[in-house]
Amino acid sequence: MTSDQNERVSERGGGSENPLAVPAATMVIMHRDPAGGAPKILMMERVKSMAFAGGAAVFPGGKVDQADFDFAAALPRDVTLGLDVPEVAARLAVIRETIEEAGLALGLHGVEDPANCDEARRALHDGEILGEVLSAQGWTPDLQKLVPWARWRPPTFERVSRVFDTRFYLVDAGGAQLNAVVDATENKRLFWASAAETLRLADEGKVKIIFPTRRNLERLAQFDSFDRAAAHAAEYPVETVLTFIDERPDGRYLCIEGRHGYPVTEEALDTALRG
Template sequence: MTISTLHPKTGEPLPPAIPAATLIIYRDAPHGHQSELLMVVRAQSMAFAGGAAVFPGGKVDDADVDFASHIIKQQSLILPTDEIAARLAAIRETLEETGLALGIVGAHDPHQVAEARAMAHEAISFADICAKMRWQPDILSLTPWARWRPPLLEKRVFDTRFYLINAGNVPMEAKVDATENKSLFWGSAEQALHMADKGEIKVIFPTRRNLERLAQFDVFDAANAHALDHPVEMVMTYIDERADGKWLCIPDGHGYPVTEEHLSSAMRG
């Protein structure tokens, strides 16, 4: 499955992009201060963002689209099929990568969640997993946060939708999948940025911009309210050539406090 769109300035068709989705997971901080976010560190061998810290997520599969069509008929949802498919992918990928069953009604038993994760790693469809476990995806528990799609001719172009979800106290322990990712950690957006500045983790350009935006808010409710005040529009990066070199930029108006970085320091994935 690929998605085609038009260049925001020229109006020309852009190369097809691979649809993807990621989940920004909030949990209550152990000591009641800033809420924490879950990030996974990708294996160095991965073709995209190898070695970088990212939010859990991955590609939208054809099976996600089929499941979305079924859910629309079953629940009479008015959301577009591609939107529901992206949310399903974010939920499914989070289960695979972290072992957390979020955005799912009925996923309370840790043993059942572990079984479902093993099934997902065996490439069993999320629809079949939910049917066996008698789970129901809670599509509306995810709040749209952003959508990024670089118009540049990268090696692999992703059209990635970001969602927020509140895990509260997270009754289950997150565990790395040890395949695509080598580790995971909880921390505030501010802490993640500090780790990146110290060289303890690497973050690609979209992740850094989203961490800076998230760092404006201490708790989920504040970030969620901000997201609802900024309806999602496609964020497209562009290169601005200046006297001091090339800068990688995004347009204003999407809610990001920082919209540019010198190309020499930007990690692009």
């Protein structure tokens, strides 16, 4: 991977550079509740054996592969919307990962039913690259459907199993019934729940959520529609969220800065799950 495919991010309060992290992307799929409640969001519970966030409920997503960068670099400007290659590659990666993990083809032109993508899913699982799969299906990327929401990256002093530089995107799944299907390899269960419902399940000990997922669910829980969440996102241009540890008389806290739009910016370190 070339140096222009990653970005270095300085640690809070210091001049040192962090080592390059693995680029990743995740999709927050917001489905309109037919009962009129808050949007349902697709969560997937990972198998416990996974090195990162094993056993946790997360949004669909994963690493940005070299093939995603290659595909991004080859796309014409009218498709890329003038975005740079790392940004386009991240959006392509999360489109691919969501097909692979959940069996939903979102963020694409030419798709009649997002849940009708079994052939594309099998091809990706068999090792075909996304560009070839989309061409075979007659689909093209619709990158504007992915609304930038956040970007998270733990700094070097965090002792986590892997360091990912993860971009989060909101996607409006509308009101149609979407039958997401677990891949049964990395993930063992899929469920649709509002942000508040998933937080409640975590507080009741029924699901496990890591620190970034909890903070994003708390932020999402403020909104009763995709449009309102997207409008909020537009008010907070994406900057990298760096966690830091604050030493206090009553203990150590894992924190983020308050400028990113999150209603909760800290949690006691001994209760915070970090992957």
